[in-house]
Amino acid sequence: xxxxxxxxxxxxxxxxxxxxxxxLLETASPRGALCISGATGFKREFYLKFAAYCVRRGYHxxxxxxxxxxxxxxxxxxxxxxxxxxWGRLDMPAALVGGQLIGCMPNEARARAHVMIATSTGYWRRxxxxxxxxxxxFWKLYGPLMLRRxxxxxxxxxxSGESLPRGVFLQWRAWCLSSARFGSALDADLSDAExxxxxxxxxxxxxxxxxxxxxxxxxxxxxxxxxxPIERRWTRPxxxxxxxxxxxxxxxxxxxxxxxxxxxxxxxxxxx
Numbered sequence: 259x260x261x262x263x264x265x266x267x268x269x270x271x272x273x274x275x276x277x278x279x280x281x282l283l284e285t286a287s288p289r290g291a292l293c294i295s296g297a298t299g300f301k302r303e304f305y306l307k308f309a310a311y312c313v314r315r316g317y318h319x320x321x322x323x324x325x326x327x328x329x330x331x332x333x334x335x336x337x338x339x340x341x342x343x344x345w346g347r348l349d350m351p352a353a354l355v356g357g358q359l360i361g362c363m364p365n366e367a368r369a370r371a372h373v374m375i376a377t378s379t380g381y382w383r384r385x386x387x388x389x390x391x392x393x394x395x396f397w398k399l400y401g402p403l404m405l406r407r408x409x410x411x412x413x414x415x416x417x418s419g420e421s422l423p424r425g426v427f428l429q430w431r432a433w434c435l436s437s438a439r440f441g442s443a444l445d446a447d448l449s450d451a452e453x454x455x456x457x458x459x460x461x462x463x464x465x466x467x468x469x470x471x472x473x474x475x476x477x478x479x480x481x482x483x484x485x486x487p488i489e490r491r492w493t494r495p496x497x498x499x500x501x502x503x504x505x506x507x508x509x510x511x512x513x514x515x516x517x518x519x520x521x522x523x524x525x526x527x528x529x530x
Contacts, residue, residue, distance in 0.1 A: 263313075265306065270322060272348040279329035280322035280353065281306070283313045290370070290529045291318040293353045297376075297506065298342070298430060299419020301328035307511050308518060315522045324349050326423040336409025338423040342430050343447035360460075361440065361453030361482060371528040373461045373521055375508050376468050378475035380434035389469035397431045440482040453482035459528050460486045463521070465503040466494035489524075493517070 265281035272278060281302055292312050294305045302321040309319035323330035325348075326340030346359025360366055378384070382393045396416065404411045411422040422430075433444060442449040460483060464476050473492070480488055495503050498516050508517050 265309075265321075268320075270349075270352045272325070272344075272352045274344075274348055276325050276348065277330070278322055278325060278349055278352060280320055281309075283309050283319045285313045285316055285318060287316065288318050289316040290525075291320070292525070293320045293322075295345075295350055295353065296321070296324070296327075297419075298426075299327070299413075299417070299422060300506070301420055303328075305509060308509050311514055311518050312522065315526075317522075317525075320353060322349075322353050326426050327420050331421075331423070334409075335421055335423055338410075339425055340423045341425040341447065342433070343445060346451070347447070359451075360458075361456055362448060362451040366456055367458060369458055371459045371461070371525055372456075373463065373525065375463055375521075376465060376471040376505050377462065377479065378464075378471035379440065379478045380430065380470070381437050381475065381478065382434055383437065384472055384475035384478060386469040386472055393434065397435055401427050401431060437478075440479060454484050456483050456486045458486060460488045461491065461521070461524050462488055463491045463493070463508070463517075465505075465507070466492060467502055468505045470505045 263284060265283050268280045268282050270278040270280050279302070294309060296302065296305060302323050305321045309321050312319040324340070324345040325331070326335070326338050331340075332338040343359075343362070346362030350359060351363045351365050354363075354365060354368060360372055382390045382397070385393060400416050401411050405424055405427065410424055411417055411427045413419060413421045429445065429447070436444060438444040440448065441451055441453055462476060462480060464471050464473065493503065495501055498513070500512070507513070
């Protein structure tokens with residue numbers, strides 16, 4: 259198996275001038291380019307093994323940190339004014355990719371295809387028990403307490419992701435406590451988003467043991483992409499002979515010859 263080149267550090271410039279830290283992996287004979295937008299609270303390094311696999315399949319691959327996360331965060335974090343909506347409106351367009359917030363990207367149509375992995379609304383009542391009550395405690399108790407103590411939500415036992423700026427947490431909290439459809443009904447910051455204008459092929463892939471991106475939560479998000487040609491896939495761990503996949507398990511390297519291969523096959527068919 260060929261060894262991909264070491265990631266090259268690059269700087270992306272968002273529409274408002276904010277600098278974002280990216281890592282670019284290049285292949286000698288590219289058939290295309292893939293950009294990987296992370297989940298909330300996950301740094302770019304989490305996706306490097308998958309990105310390296312994409313390079314082996316013939317694609318340049320870019321991973322990056324949203325504003326307020328990892329190397330794209332300001333110090334001190336309590337002074338970082340980043341908001342989650344800015345990830346879709348400003349950061350993703352700079353990297354040209356998306357997921358939950360594809361509809362916020364003014365340049366979305368430049369992409370040939372989109373893949374959503376375990377992507378859904380965050381509304382807590384659509385999540386599985388007992389996770390939904392743990393999430394509610396996070397929104398109502400732990401997060402607000404951490405904001406009062408630190409001015410941001412630090413990484414720790416209760417929240418294992420990257421530390422979150424105040425504005426990111428508060429906006430994410432508001433979204434996850436609301437059943438409103440993605441767009442202006444959910445948040446005024448999304449008033450200029452055009453989810454229904456997305457017509458790029460979209461693969462939505464969920465997993466049977468995911469407590470967050472449940473079928474109800476995934477479908478609630480896909481309703482906003484009413485005019486996109488959507489392929490839906492659902493995979494149970496038993497189908498792969500594994501005990502668990504969960505919300506983030508797709509990116510585990512043990513799925514290279516199953517989930518990763520199938521995702522790149524889908525992309526190949528649309529971008530070759």
